Amino acid sequence: MSNDKAAELLAAVRAVESGERSAASFFNEPAPAPSRPARPARPGRNARAAAGAGQGRGAGPVTVPDEVRALLVEGRAPEALARRVVETLGEGAAEVLRADPWQLLAVPEVRAEQADGFARTLLGDDAGPGDPRRTVALVVRLLERAALRGDTALAPEALAKGLAQHAVPDPDEAVREAVDAGAVLVFEDALDAGPAPSPMTESGSEGEEERPVNVLVGLDRYALAEESLADGLARIASTFGSAGSASSAGEGAEAGEGEGWAAAAEGAPSPSARELIRAAAGSGLVTHTGGEASRAEVAALVAAARGLGLRAWAVTHTDDSRDRMARLLTEPPHSADTAGSVDTAGSADSATEQAVGAETGSATVAGVLADTEGPGRDAEGALAVDLLAVCDAPQLDAETAAALLESLPDGARLVLSGDPGVLGAAGPGQVLRDLMAAKFCPHVASRTPDPGPVGELVSGIGIGELNQVAAPGKEVVIVPVADPGEAVHRTVQLVADSVPRALSIPSAETQVITPGHGGAAGTRALNAALKERLNPxxxxxxxxxAGDRVAYSPAPGRTSVGTVADADDRGLHLACAGRSVTVPPERVQETVRHGWAVTAHQAAGIRWPAAVVVLPGDATGALTREWVYTAFSRAERHLSVVHGAGDALPRAVASAVGQERTTRLRTLLTEAARAAEAARAAETAGTEDPDA
Known part of the structure; x- marks a missing residue:
């Protein structure tokens, strides 16, 4: 979209907001940017559980009306698509598609050219490339695809460029039509973070100074999620002191709750744990970053809060992460020299650790939101917590974070903790990164290094350095390969023979990680070879x-690695993280894969005693520093790298950072902080006024 077009879009939005023009009078009535919604009442236990909170679609049986099947056949679309169409569009899908065939694009598996073919079959010559129904559906599809990449919104010019690739005659007009139809929303976010403009012009009359803004277009679900999230963070941050006002953790502690917190901080097992406890004492909202060893600092905080009689919980992204936190919460504190170096081999099984988690205060985010584990809720539907520490915060997408913040009661403390070097959330948003960039609250950076050769290697990758590390116990092994076929052969050899024989780590505790599902050394090829060797x-x-290792993903971004136990007419029975899961037959294909080999995105939040990372030469384009960091850091005791990527690996570590996500949270938080500062200034001015 040209600068003139963007300026026109912005001017129209401002005209509607000021009341000068109605929404029906411009751009074929594009909608104005919405104001931030009021915080809704919290849903009760049953409502929140029914909301799903990341449970995935298709949880129950779907009735497919005959007219939906008939319409798909008439439009020459696969009849097998009927169930997904009804899941997406409802039981009235036939009427919806008859009126607008391009609504078939709402089904994620359908490609644009397939929807075009369906529409041409039904509409004949009336199905043109500039049909407003087509262009609106394409705008929504482009924003949904952007959400899969992590963006919560897009610039109008980015949308126009994507529409041009689909032969839309006038992409700029198509964006305006989508706004007009109410399918998308337009936002203007201030680019400057300076003081609020003066309400008076230089002549002394009322006016408003022009401010630089960024125009974005987004789907309402992500827009509302980020705005609700910003409201929730501002509410929690204002619990103790003001958002962003603490210049250091120590100063925040001095304004905290007194001797109990001070004593807890003094008894902390490391300087970083001490700093984190002091920060949480003095602020309702704190960010905390560090590697695997820094999780002991979060455990120390939760234990300290519980020792003070507070209802404190640590919540994590995966079952495995929850179990590791449960171990930390039940073990005696470790000093700064040994924190994070505990050998987990031979620890209690996961079922036992789930029970321990309930006793000590660890749960998963998904389980807490679904009300299947965790602290439970009070009579108002809020979580029964005084302090909530969220580990694996980089995996929080905007919608999940908004649901979590909405569930927190007034007066609770929130700590968002995680490793900033890992791959981000599977859904749209970058909550921890935006919160830190906005400097909205006190931040504690752990100074506790991850132990051992693997920890040393990963720490270097985090700052862009691929170092050779001393590995006297074969903790890190590089296995060079010439081609993807050799990569598969050597991987099977490592998992089935070399690692168990040399390091006494069984195949069941060794995980293969590779960049993608396809290709000659992707998960499909590796899993086929590993199954043939390990469980033919x-x-x-x-x-x-039975006995196959599987990766079960009930919702995007949530993966559990387990084994197949059995199957019957109810579905496939799995053993995942010490619990039994039955996957209905109609959900198996989309939620279950073989799991001897997974991608780094699937592995995020899980660690294994040994990891074999495969870097085939045909997948070098997928390598980024975040990918390498995530894959390598999944290993606890041993890391083998099957290396066929040549110099693409050091190049990725040194310079190939992941694509920046387009989000609005940073701006919303900056605006919230400015508004709070202005309100405090006005309040101060009012108290100093002798006439007040």
Missing amino acids: GPGRFGGFD
């Missing part, structure tokens, strides 16, 4: 056999 069988349960 005919695949009698829809491609799976």
Whole structure:
């Protein structure tokens, strides 16, 4: 979109907001940017559980009306698509598609050219490339695809460029039509973070200074999530002191709750744990970053808060992460020299650790929001907590974070903790990064290094350095390969023979990680080879056999690695993280894969005693510093790198950072801080006024 077009879009939005023009009078009535919504009442236990909170679609049986199947056949679309169409568009899907065939694009699996073919079959010559129904559906699809990349909104020019690639005759007009139809929203976010403009012009009359703004277009679900999240963070941050006002953790502690917190900080097992406890004492909202060893600092904070009689919980992204936190909460504190170096081999099974988690205060975010684990809720539907520490915060997407903040009661403390070097959330948003960039609250950076050769290697990658590390116990091994075929062969050899024989780590505790699902050394090829070696069988349960390792993903970004136990007419029975899971037959194909090999995105939040990271030469384009950091840091005791990427690996570590996400949270938080500062200034001025 040209600068003139963007300026026109911005001017129109401002005209509507000021009341000079109605929404129906411009751009074929594009909608104005919404104001921040009021915080809704908290849902009760059953409502929150029904909301799903990341449970995934298709949880129950879907009835497919005959007219939906008939319409798909008439439009030459696969009849097998009927269930997904009804899941997406509802039981009235036939009427919706008859009126607007391009609504088929709302089904994630459908490509634009397939929807075009469906529309041409139904509409004939009336199905033109500039049909407003088509262009609106394409705008929504482009924003949904952007959300899969992590963006909560896009610039109008980025949308116009994407529409041009789909042969839309007038992409700029198509964006305006989508706004007009109410399918998307337009936002103007201030680019400057300086003081609020004066309400008086130089002549002394009332007016408003022109401020530089960034125009973005987004879907309402993500816009409302980020605005609700900003409100929630501002509410929690104002619990003790003012948002962003603490210049250091120590000063925040002096304004905290007194001797109990001070004593807890003095008894902390490391300087970083002491700093974190002091920060949480003096502020309702704190960010905390560090590697795996820094989780002991979060455990020290939760234990200290519980020792003070507070209802404190640590919540995590995965079951495995929850179990590791449960161990930290039940073990005696470790000094700064040994924190994070505990050998987890031979620890209690996960079922036991789930029970321990309930006793000590650890749970998963998804379980807490679904009300299946964690602290439970009070009579008003709020979580029964006084302090909530969220580990794995980089994996929080905007919608999940908004649901979590909305569930927190007034007066609670919130600590968002995580490793900033790992891959971000599977959904749209970058909550921890935006919160830190906005300097909205006190921040504690752990000074506790991850132990051992693997920890040393990963720490270097985090700052862009691929160092050789001393590994006297074969903690890190590089296995060079010439091609993807050799990569598969050597990977199977490592998992099935070399690692168990040399390091006494069984194959069941060794995880393979590779950049993608496709390709000659992707997860599909590696899993086929590993199954043939480790658990051969005919695949009698829809491609799976009892004993197969599987990756179960009930919702995007949430993966558990387990094994197949059995199958019957109810579905596929899995053992995942010490619990039994039954996947209905209609959900198996989209939620279950073989899991001897997974991608780094699937592995985020999980660690294994040994990891074999495969870097085939045909996947070098997928390598970024975050990917390498995430994959390598999944290993606790041993890391093997099957290396066929040549100099692409050091180049990725040195310079190939992940693409910056387009989000609005940073701006919303900056605006919230400015508004709070202005309110405090006005209040101060009022108290100093002798006439007040």
